[in-house]
Amino acid sequence: MKVAVLMGSDSDWNLMRPAVETLKSFGIESEVEVASAHRTPAKVRDFVMEAPGKGVGAFIVGAGGAAHLAGVVASYTTLPVIGVPISSTSLNGMDSLLSTVQMPSGVPVATMAINGAKNAALFAVQVFAVTDKELQKKLVDYRAEMIQGVDKKAARVKAQL
Known part of the structure; x- marks a missing residue:
């Protein structure tokens, strides 16, 4: 299994990098992409729809501000989506946290702490570990x-x- 790590902006990379590093430390491959729910919605849709064919079993999605990216990803897949609210505005990530955690019923997104990419990776490892003894x-x-x-x-x- 592989984890897709998606972020809304290249400026999110320094905060999302710990997810990729943590996954790697557990021997889990990742695929990293930058795409915006608002500026490149077709790219997001295509990335999510193609992911299962590439062996992706979960998504870690980081976004700041309105932070709709994780919810958009969840709308296109039944795979686990783990949201990482990014602190990128004067609200210090509270806007992103609330946008990520308040998904409508039926479209869940597991939400980590603000800038919590490492915990997102550990959560993905836990999800995979349900069926993987190693x-x-x-x-x-x-x-x-x-x-x-x-x-x-x-x-x-x-x-x-």
């Missing part, structure tokens, strides 16, 4: 590494007391 083990190992990291940080703090 990914399940990698997730368990990932969590164990997080625990070790927190323990090391705690030890550094305690050493300063």
